[in-house]
Amino acid sequence: MSAPLYQLKAEFFKTLGHPVRIRVLELLSEREHAVSEMLPQLGIEPAHLSQQLAVLRRANLVVARREGATVFYSLTDPQVAELLVVARSILSGVLAGQAELLADLQASTGKPPA
Numbered sequence: 725m726s727a728p729l730y731q732l733k734a735e736f737f738k739t740l741g742h743p744v745r746i747r748v749l750e751l752l753s754e755r756e757h758a759v760s761e762m763l764p765q766l767g768i769e770p771a772h773l774s775q776q777l778a779v780l781r782r783a784n785l786v787v788a789r790r791e792g793a794t795v796f797y798s799l800t801d802p803q804v805a806e807l808l809v810v811a812r813s814i815l816s817g818v819l820a821g822q823a824e825l826l827a828d829l830q831a832s833t834g835k836p837p838a
Contacts, residue, residue, distance in 0.1 A: 739783040744768060744776045746808070748797075752786060753805035756798040 751757050780786040785804055786797050
């Protein structure tokens with residue numbers, strides 16, 4: 725018997741639950757990247773990037789191709805990029821709501837933010 729859909733979704737979101745993996749997916753949303761191109765933009769050690777890419781490969785979110793000694797990564801599905809756009813939109817709404825609450829709180833106390 726296969727796992728229930730909600731369990732599979734939870735595993736999917738766990739895979740996305742690391743800042744480096746999110747940033748890698750954002751970079752790959754723009755275009756295919758060589759590992760060496762991503763390292764300076766991520767500011768992490770090669771071994772750490774390799775670990776994070778392995779997690780994304782196991783989840784079938786990215787695919788690798790080798791050209792000589794260079795390994796290039798790309799998204800397996802453009803919907804991953806769409807998901808990141810939707811997540812950004814949701815977060816923007818949440819943060820805007822929090823900013824409104826903060827402004828209301830500040831107005832009611834007459835104090836500037838700490």
